[in-house]
Amino acid sequence: MRQHRLALCKEHYLEWVPEQTERFIKKYEMFSRNEKILVAVSGGKDSLSLWDILVNLGYQADGLYLGLGIDGGIDYSHESQRLTEKFASERNLKLHVVDIEKEYGQSIPVLSMISHRGQGKPCAVCGLAKRHEMNRIARDLGYDVLATGHNLDDEAAVLFGNTLVWDSERLLRQGPVLPSAEGLARKVKPLCRFYEREMTAYAIASGIEYIYEECPFAEGSQSIYYKELLNQMETTRPGAKLTFYLRFLEARKSGELFIEKNVEAAHLHPCPKCGQPTSTDDLCSFCRMIEKAALVTG
Numbered sequence: 001m002r003q004h005r006l007a008l009c010k011e012h013y014l015e016w017v018p019e020q021t022e023r024f025i026k027k028y029e030m031f032s033r034n035e036k037i038l039v040a041v042s043g044g045k046d047s048l049s050l051w052d053i054l055v056n057l058g059y060q061a062d063g064l065y066l067g068l069g070i071d072g073g074i075d076y077s078h079e080s081q082r083l084t085e086k087f088a089s090e091r092n093l094k095l096h097v098v099d100i101e102k103e104y105g106q107s108i109p110v111l112s113m114i115s116h117r118g119q120g121k122p123c124a125v126c127g128l129a130k131r132h133e134m135n136r137i138a139r140d141l142g143y144d145v146l147a148t149g150h151n152l153d154d155e156a157a158v159l160f161g162n163t164l165v166w167d168s169e170r171l172l173r174q175g176p177v178l179p180s181a182e183g184l185a186r187k188v189k190p191l192c193r194f195y196e197r198e199m200t201a202y203a204i205a206s207g208i209e210y211i212y213e214e215c216p217f218a219e220g221s222q223s224i225y226y227k228e229l230l231n232q233m234e235t236t237r238p239g240a241k242l243t244f245y246l247r248f249l250e251a252r253k254s255g256e257l258f259i260e261k262n263v264e265a266a267h268l269h270p271c272p273k274c275g276q277p278t279s280t281d282d283l284c285s286f287c288r289m290i291e292k293a294a295l296v297t298g
């Protein structure tokens, strides 16, 4: 790990990653051992490793898998669900599985065709549905906190995108912890300081079976483009990605960079249908999408 000037053997690496995770959980005050954690697991290396680490550290962590109905020629959703269920049953862990199509009548690709969000790519609709469902399920099942497997590469790419257009509202909301608000579960990203390749190494070294393929719709996406740019920088300046993210967190915390404004209080009110907070005047964007889909498909 050039960025840390550190080289570890397999045995010590498998100790180092959980120790660091525990350090980040404490540093950013993510959660305690008394709290119930819902880990959103996609079947990929990051979220399965996160679940593995949290359980081994003695946290009360259950899993949530969302069936998105994405095939893309590689049976992406079925395979990721199979691996997630296998991981849970081998370790005797509690996994909630929620299928979007069964729940709302349409799969993500179909919802995307109907709603015109994201010009033919379902990623925008998928992101909206995932956020909505993760929050709904965490809230309905009484979890204290929702954890996702976002790693440093994910976070740096989002930060880079938001910085390019100086999206101050998004910048103020980005961080390892998003506190709970009326109707919104606390969200945490315990892996946000690990490089993607560090998580790959952890998953492989600990024998976790995960889906290697990315979502088939991710190809050519903006976030992959930003990740490539950041990786080019990282090659010549080891640690550039980590510094970019950590210095942002410091600046945000000290209020150096932004005129403080209260984003949380941005006139949210409960959606009349699902009750989750929304800034739109009537139904939240997700419920509007579902209503529209129901109209179109009868």
Ligand code: AMP
Pocket (backbone or CB within 6 Å): 039, 040, 041, 042, 046, 047, 064, 065, 066, 067, 068, 130, 147, 148, 149, 150, 154
């Ligand atoms: P992505 O948005 O695909 O980069 O995934 C980011 C994080 O969201 C993952 O690390 C998981 O924690 C969560 N996630 C993504 N897809 C799913 C899914 N189908 N079910 C549950 N959680 C998911």
Ligand code: FES
Pocket (backbone or CB within 6 Å): 068, 122, 123, 124, 126, 127, 215, 216, 217, 218
């Ligand atoms: Fe949702 Fe790819 S479109 S994971």
Ligand code: ZN
Pocket (backbone or CB within 6 Å): 271, 272, 273, 274, 275, 276, 283, 284, 285, 286, 287, 288
């Ligand atoms: Zn709603």
